[in-house]
Amino acid sequence: MADVDEIIDYIKSLKKGFDKELFQSKIDELGYLVETVGLDYGDFHTLFKVWLNLSIPIPKWVNLGVCIVPQEKVKQKTVAYSLQWIFANYDSSSNASRTGFLLDWLTAAMDTDSIDRNALDVGYEVFYTLLTYEALTPYVMKLLYTLTKPTDVTRKRVLELLDLAKKREGKKNMFRQIQVLLGLFKSYKPQCVPEAVPSISIHTAFRNINEKLLAQFKNSQGKRNIVSKETAHLFWTNPFNSISIGKKADPLIPNLEFSNIGPQQYDNSKKKSYLDFSDSVSLLQYSSHQAMRRPARLRALLCNPAGLTLLVIASDTEHAFLSYDLHHLLNNCFLEQSPYSYVEKQDFLNRLATYQSTLLQGLPVVTLFLAQYLPFWNEKDFFAEILKLLEWVNVQGSNHLEVILDTMAKVYHRANPLEQRAILNTLTTMYTNIIYASTRKRQYFLSMRPSEAAFANVLSLVASRISDMSNKGLQVSPESMCMMYSVMRAEAKRARCEAREGRAVGAVPRPLTLALPLLSGSAAALDTLAGLLLLYRNIFTAAKRRTKSKDQQYLRQKQILKCFSLDFVSCFYEKILSERKEGIVFSKLHPQIVGKLIDLIPDADSKLSIRNHLAFAPYTYVKVQQIDRRDDDNKLWFKAIDEEFESLSHFIKQLMPELTL
Secondary structure: OOOHHHHHHHHHOOOOOOOHHHHHHHHHHHHHHHHHOOEOHHHHHHHHHHHHOOOOOHHHHHHHHHHOOEOOOEOHHHHHHHHHHHHHHOOOHHHHHHHHHHHHHHHHHHHOOOEOHHHHHOOHHHHHHHHHOOOOHHHHHHHHHHHOOHHHOOHHHHHHHHHHHHHOOOOHHHHHHHHHHHHHHHHHOHHHOOOOOOOOOHHHOOOOOOHHHHHHHHHHHHHHHHHOOOOOOOOOOOHHHOOOOOOOOOOOOOOOOOOOOOHHHHOOOOOOEHHHOOOHHHHHHHHOOOOOEOOOOHHHHHHOHHHHHHHHOOOHHHHHHHHHHHHHHHHHHHHOOOOOOHHHHHHHHHHHHHHHHHHOOOOHHHHHHHHHHHHHOOOOOOHHHHHHHHOOOOOOOHHHHHHHHHHHHHHHHHOOHHHHHHHHHHHHHHHHHHHHHHOOOOOOOOOOOOOHHHHHHHHHHHHHHHHHHHHHHHHHOOOOHHHHHHHHHHHHHHHHHHHHHOOOOOOOOOHHHHHHHHHOOOHHHHHHHHHHHHHHHHHHHHHHHHOOOOOHHHHHHHHHHHHHHHHHHHHHOOOOOOOHHHOOOOOOOOHHHHHHHHHHOOOHHHHOOHHHOHHHHHHHHHHHOOOOOHHHHHHHHHHHHHHHOHHHHHHHHHHOHHHHO
16 A cells, blocks of 8 residues: 555646546545544645646546545645635636535534634635635534624624625525524624524525545544543523622621621631621721731722721731632623623622732733723723722733823823823823832732732833833824823823832833923923923932942933933023034934025024023013113013022023023
């Protein structure tokens, strides 16, 4: 008997007028090898490609295809080649029979779990296109029906199917096939399909597949199941997720009266429970020294401030039990169907946010939930509650934190201005809370305290994402005073926290964030900018005292802020254009543009200085308009600034004291 390589070489060498008896004997040998030994996947894939491109009569071609079945599941590369072949040949009438059999081959593999379903899902669009060809519709129908997901159902596709059904009304079988697919679409999204579309038995719409082909795949499946070490399990539907009108679900946060029923009811030494106390102080004093009987649902303690405090001082075992409970509860309520109302869920999230702020730390289970929920969030439901939860996050899950920050950045760019301010403020609070958490000795719900390096990496990640998000927002709306001022306040809030806690700068503001206040008409933004630069100056001075070794990030951040500080100082010394190369904001101005500015604006450096900035006109014009002498003019100008703008006044006193004389 020939081996597989000889059979492959023989099939490759087939030419017109080949010996039909020899060909049949080779097919019989191949069929025997497939049934007994099985095909190695490499041999199968080679034979599969040769078979598809073979030019022999269709009956012989089909008989050969029946024998080409692998002992493993059909992999992605074979499925991809099949789809390419179909896409190249489906519109040829001479290849309709071959295309139909290949579709049957894929269907048989799918029915016997002998193919990579993820790879087959990629071909959904190709299969859907084949519906427009009457000859191929019966072959592709079962593939389409099985692979269709709710996300594949659109109004456009429903209209296309209705149009096909109208064209095929006279052909009963073809009309029934389209109706079956429309019925499936209706079950997924009833709002997209007309009410008049009937429900039809699917078995009347699917054609019978070649019995020998199906038997070969079932034989291969049986062999795999014998040697497989995977065990299949039945999954029972969780009644918690079922929606029942006549049955009241357990409350999300049960009452404390929900007592613990178990071996503790037979204890010889009676333990006090939470219900034995009338005030929270005595309850806390007793629980800190004595063991107590806890409620069967620890989340019942979320219902009042005393319960929150008790959860804070609970043991690691109870924290682990609560995390397990919250994990399943959050998944069931927000990632699956649940019987709870919007108001109940809203209250639950509020209490979780309150617990995190009481704990002064993010719960790992809540951070994981946010990473899973936010990518599918509709950006409207529970908006305020989600922002409260985001203020405290777990620093151990840096991958989860990346997902959260990336998602919130997308939400930020799609939001209205008020929502943008709320999101930016929340993420800034998240950053300052992580800084605070890094100074604490005890961390709850964690097996070990995160290292200093972990905190530094997370702080750098959060700060850089906030800076990038703010910078892109300013690029979209550079004229928005609301956007610019909220970004400046957020930067100042981060810098104040870094200076107060002695942390390194997470990320310096982007150039546009620093440059826009100079170009805007807001004196408050300029005052905030001056305060921000002073804060960064203090941070870098403190860092220089703490350590002598400086990494590349530190030096790069320091250089950016130094260059911009030179820009800001040049605006006071009236050298904004003449010394632009020393800074960063105006350094890229083309010499021709600079020349035109100098030609069009007499004494351009003076006109573009901070002293003549439009933002300060309401505060300085009346007081200095009748003074001609320059020295007195500067003094009066500084006096007006000193009375109104504290940060700007400090900036001038520290960096340019001669302007105050």
